[in-house]
Amino acid sequence: MARGKPEFDIEACTGCNKCVDVCPQNILMLSDKYNKQKKHFAECFDEGRCTACSECSGICPEYAIRIWSFSITAGG
Ligand code: SF4
Ligand code: SF4
Structure with missing residues (x-):
């Protein structure tokens, strides 16, 4: 299962709440x-529950979110 981490450009964020x-x-x-x-x-x-689905980054009007994606291997 994909795991991810959202990274925010906090100065670009307008607090619109869409994400x-x-x-x-x-x-x-x-x-x-x-x-x-x-x-x-x-x-x-x-962040441990982020699945890297990118819905947040896709909806952000300010392009203020970048998603890092990791693949998790069993036992790793
Ligand atoms: S919308 Fe998806 S990519 Fe963004 S924080 Fe939530 S789970 Fe992670
Ligand atoms: S969608 Fe973008 S601008 Fe809106 S609150 Fe989230 S990060 Fe901020």
């Missing part, structure tokens, strides 16, 4: 903190 809504794993949220645009930026609170 939070779309993530099938429900592992994204808006931070309590602000970026320089004074927006709450998106972050992942449980």
